[in-house]
Amino acid sequence: MSNERLRYHGPAGMARYHIPGPSENDKRFVPSVTTVTEPPREIKVVSEADVIVVGGGPGGFAAAVCAARMGARTVLLERYGHLGGMCTGGLVNIIPNLSDIGGTQYIGGICQEFIDRLDKQDAAFHPFKLDWGSTDESVLKYYKDCSFHHFFIRKNKEGKDALLYSAIIDPEIGKNEINRMVMEAGVKLYLHSWVTNVIMDGNQVKGIIFESKSGRQAVLGKVIIDCTGDGDLLTWTGAQYEDDIGADLRIKHLCFGYWIGGVEFRAFDKFVSSRPDDYIALKNELHDKGLYISFFRGMLKNQEHTAWLHPHFIAECQTDVEEMTRMDVAAREKAVQTWELLRDKAPGFEKSYIHLTCAQLGTTGGRRLVGEYSLREDDLRRTEPFEDTIAIFPNNDRGKESLEHPVVYVPYRTLIPRDIEGFMVACRAFSSDDEANSCFNLIPHCMCFGQAAGTAAAMAVQEGISVRNVPFGKLREQLLKQNVILP
Numbered sequence: 477m478s479n480e481r482l483r484y485h486g487p488a489g490m491a492r493y494h495i496p497g498p499s500e501n502d503k504r505f506v507p508s509v510t511t512v513t514e515p516p517r518e519i520k521v522v523s524e525a526d527v528i529v530v531g532g533g534p535g536g537f538a539a540a541v542c543a544a545r546m547g548a549r550t551v552l553l554e555r556y557g558h559l560g561g562m563c564t565g566g567l568v569n570i571i572p573n574l575s576d577i578g579g580t581q582y583i584g585g586i587c588q589e590f591i592d593r594l595d596k597q598d599a600a601f602h603p604f605k606l607d608w609g610s611t612d613e614s615v616l617k618y619y620k621d622c623s624f625h626h627f628f629i630r631k632n633k634e635g636k637d638a639l640l641y642s643a644i645i646d647p648e649i650g651k652n653e654i655n656r657m658v659m660e661a662g663v664k665l666y667l668h669s670w671v672t673n674v675i676m677d678g679n680q681v682k683g684i685i686f687e688s689k690s691g692r693q694a695v696l697g698k699v700i701i702d703c704t705g706d707g708d709l710l711t712w713t714g715a716q717y718e719d720d721i722g723a724d725l726r727i728k729h730l731c732f733g734y735w736i737g738g739v740e741f742r743a744f745d746k747f748v749s750s751r752p753d754d755y756i757a758l759k760n761e762l763h764d765k766g767l768y769i770s771f772f773r774g775m776l777k778n779q780e781h782t783a784w785l786h787p788h789f790i791a792e793c794q795t796d797v798e799e800m801t802r803m804d805v806a807a808r809e810k811a812v813q814t815w816e817l818l819r820d821k822a823p824g825f826e827k828s829y830i831h832l833t834c835a836q837l838g839t840t841g842g843r844r845l846v847g848e849y850s851l852r853e854d855d856l857r858r859t860e861p862f863e864d865t866i867a868i869f870p871n872n873d874r875g876k877e878s879l880e881h882p883v884v885y886v887p888y889r890t891l892i893p894r895d896i897e898g899f900m901v902a903c904r905a906f907s908s909d910d911e912a913n914s915c916f917n918l919i920p921h922c923m924c925f926g927q928a929a930g931t932a933a934a935m936a937v938q939e940g941i942s943v944r945n946v947p948f949g950k951l952r953e954q955l956l957k958q959n960v961i962l963p
């Protein structure tokens with residue numbers, strides 16, 4: 477492993493905050509027994525499907541839409557009242573790295589379809605196709621001036637700044653558009669439905685159990701796809717997984733996204749340029765009080781008065797409910813205090829207000845499948861595609877290495893568990909080490925996993941075969957028909 481290994485793949489200089497530990501009050505609630513036995517009970521089966529998709533984030537909605545479009549009876553279950561996962565409810569509405577640094581697009585398929593549909597509603601922002609890869613300073617100036625520099629500009633081989641194809645989407649319109657895609661495809665959707673277990677017959681997954689206001693119910697299916705992001709089904713199916721994460725990696729964080737509206741950035745910019753000492757004093761005050769010091773500026777149409785904040789918190793375990801609770805409480809308090817200080821001291825923020833806070837806490841990493849193939853750091857330097865490549869990812873976030881290896885290939889086998897049948901993973905819990913996962917678990921990547929998994933699951937059901945035996949040539953043919961870009 478080279479010493480040049482790039483460990484943090486997020487925007488440079490991003491501050492990271494600490495989550496408070498358990499409080500004195502928590503000690504009052506230490507239980508006197510460690511476990512109780514849950515009695516067995518009959519539960520109602522509410523649907524029977526070919527394909528069940530758990531979780532409606534970027535991976536899940538893509539999987540469900542693609543499986544249903546292939547003719548599979550598909551059920552999609554989502555714990556919240558909207559789809560889109562982190563991309564909408566997490567306020568992480570940036571879909572980056574769709575092209576390499578030279579401007580060649582590598583991520584198409586359902587991800588491009590989603591962006592196209594939002595474009596028609598003025599609900600997406602991205603550079604014109606003509607400008608992808610451009611080194612023209614007059615084109616770059618706009619992106620250099622905006623606070624999303626990190627998502628749009630990289631140095632190319634000649635050492636010149638070049639423009640990437642990345643898109644920013646409106647999360648609220650996005651939620652509705654995903655609903656439309658899911659409904660048009662004929663997916664049977666359960667919102668407000670938290671999947672809590674699987675139904676197994678030996679090593680074969682036969683269905684899922686979920687909880688909702690209607691009680692505890694079951695759905696039976698032939699192929700179950702885990703798109704929970706956190707790999708919840710890995711624990712219940714008994715599939716092998718790993719969850720180690722390097723301390724300095726992007727995926728070590730929990731995050732609390734929120735938006736401040738009503739900001740007059742012109743007044744703020746004037747303050748920064750005309751009173752630099754006061755600006756530094758304000759930043760120092762935010763820093764000393766442990767508050768959030770940086771924000772992005774809304775780049776969507778009519779959102780030029782919105783500041784977007786994505787504070788990261790270093791987490792021990794992103795699926796520990798007690799840590800998630802402490803983090804949510806602390807992050808929300810800081811969010812309000814940050815806004816109050818800006819409102820009181822930063823010109824331009826006088827009439828601002830907290831506009832939105834994330835419905836979904838930002839989890840960046842967690843359980844990862846140990847599948848038939850695991851994408852490891854070495855694979856990021858591979859020059860030849862895998863025989864079963866389902867996606868090509870522009871490799872833009874790894875410094876000099878990105879110039880030598882502009883793309884990364886992902887094999888189908890990263891979605892297939894080694895030892896469990898009727899089960900796939902098509903979300904950021906795909907089979908990978910922490911380094912590969914940190915670079916390639918983003919929204920567009922998860923949509924690619926979902927598209928491949930949903931398509932393959934439907935094919936497996938049609939052919940009556942295991943998902944691990946889907947003939948890759950036929951899967952490739954189908955994916956190409958869906959405008960997926962493949963080697």
Ligand SMILES: Cc1cc2nc3c(=O)[nH]c(=O)nc-3n(C[C@H](O)[C@H](O)[C@H](O)COP(=O)(O)OP(=O)(O)OC[C@H]3O[C@@H](n4cnc5c(N)ncnc54)[C@H](O)[C@@H]3O)c2cc1C
Binds near residue numbers: 553
């Ligand atoms: C702070 C932060 C910044 C990020 N920045 C970017 C960025 O700029 N660009 C980018 O592309 N990516 C970014 N990411 C990463 C990206 O958002 C995620 O990796 C991506 O959304 C993962 O998609 P997914 O489908 O795997 O999971 P998710 O988006 O988490 O979706 C999982 C879905 O499953 C549902 N679910 C979970 N468990 C259950 C259950 N048991 N039952 C029912 N439903 C369930 C969830 O509610 C959710 O809708 C960022 C993430 C964070 C937290």
